[in-house]
Amino acid sequence: MVPFAGWEMPVQYGGVIPEHRAVREDAGAFDVSHMGEIDVEGPRAEALLDSLLSNDLARIDVGEAQYTLLTNERGGIVDDLIVYRLGPCRFLLIVNAANADPDFEWLRERELTGSDVRDVSDEYGLIAVQGPRALERLGLDDAPAFTFAEGDLWERVLARGVEPCGLGARDTLRLEVCYPLHGNDISPDTDAISAGLGWVCRLERDFTGADELRRIQEEGPARRLAAFVMEERAIPRRGMPIAEGGEVTSGTHSPTLDRGIGMGYVPTGLAEPGTEITIDVRGRPRAAKIVRKPIYKREEH
Numbered sequence: 001m002v003p004f005a006g007w008e009m010p011v012q013y014g015g016v017i018p019e020h021r022a023v024r025e026d027a028g029a030f031d032v033s034h035m036g037e038i039d040v041e042g043p044r045a046e047a048l049l050d051s052l053l054s055n056d057l058a059r060i061d062v063g064e065a066q067y068t069l070l071t072n073e074r075g076g077i078v079d080d081l082i083v084y085r086l087g088p089c090r091f092l093l094i095v096n097a098a099n100a101d102p103d104f105e106w107l108r109e110r111e112l113t114g115s116d117v118r119d120v121s122d123e124y125g126l127i128a129v130q131g132p133r134a135l136e137r138l139g140l141d142d143a144p145a146f147t148f149a150e151g152d153l154w155e156r157v158l159a160r161g162v163e164p165c166g167l168g169a170r171d172t173l174r175l176e177v178c179y180p181l182h183g184n185d186i187s188p189d190t191d192a193i194s195a196g197l198g199w200v201c202r203l204e205r206d207f208t209g210a211d212e213l214r215r216i217q218e219e220g221p222a223r224r225l226a227a228f229v230m231e232e233r234a235i236p237r238r239g240m241p242i243a244e245g246g247e248v249t250s251g252t253h254s255p256t257l258d259r260g261i262g263m264g265y266v267p268t269g270l271a272e273p274g275t276e277i278t279i280d281v282r283g284r285p286r287a288a289k290i291v292r293k294p295i296y297k298r299e300e301h
Helices: 016-023 045-052 095-110 135-138 156-161 165-176 208-221
Strands: 002-004 007-009 028-031 036-041 065-071 077-087 090-096 117-120 127-130 161-165 223-230 245-255 259-267 276-281 284-291
Touching: 007 016, 016 028, 016 161, 016 165, 028 156, 036 045, 036 095, 045 090, 045 095, 077 095, 090 095, 127 135, 127 156, 165 245, 165 259, 223 276, 259 284
Parallel strands: 028 161
Antiparallel strands: 002 007, 028 127, 036 090, 036 117, 065 077, 077 090, 223 259, 223 284, 245 259, 276 284
């Protein structure tokens, strides 16, 4: 157990590697109740969120959800989050634990008449069940991605043979598929285009930072968040310099590939897949290669 954002969090139960493999091959459950929840309700709730979030809420109906960004005036990423449409005029935002308070304040300071922003984090638990057999294990019917339901879960989930998993496996799993981690790979000082998140920015809309993001998109970013795999035995870690320019923002050993993997910002010219780079691993140069995201792709059967 380790302290994280005011919570005691499990790093591992039976071990990072068996937990990682359970999610890749079967199903694993993560207690992520530390995540923040913000309720936005009222006749102008959608107008408020449309002015602050990068994606387009008009694309989702009640019972659907959407990955999106909360951006600042510079196009920086205040947070990346998932917004759930609970009703025609009610939304639930699931935000990163360390950002729950600042996200809430950011939204509340920009409230419109006819919108009500509430921090409801203490009212919710959140269990993430992931893996190719997740729906089967839970006895649920197949459902489209980014749809949801609410209920009571943890003990019932484990009773169905789902492996409990901790923060260690969560990090190795997310890095294999190149999901950015706020505070490491993205932050208020990194723009969405450079981070490769332009796909969740509807730049034809006006939202906070849209003008700056349109400019960066048109001119092209000076750097990009690239994925890489180690060509030599070494484990990259956050903050390690990239000799050709830039630094590692996330790194780990991939249980699936049995080699070091990571992401980092590099000059745009170096971000092409196949480019050779050198990671300074505690004073020792180690060869790596830029690869296309995601690093791991699940085989379809």
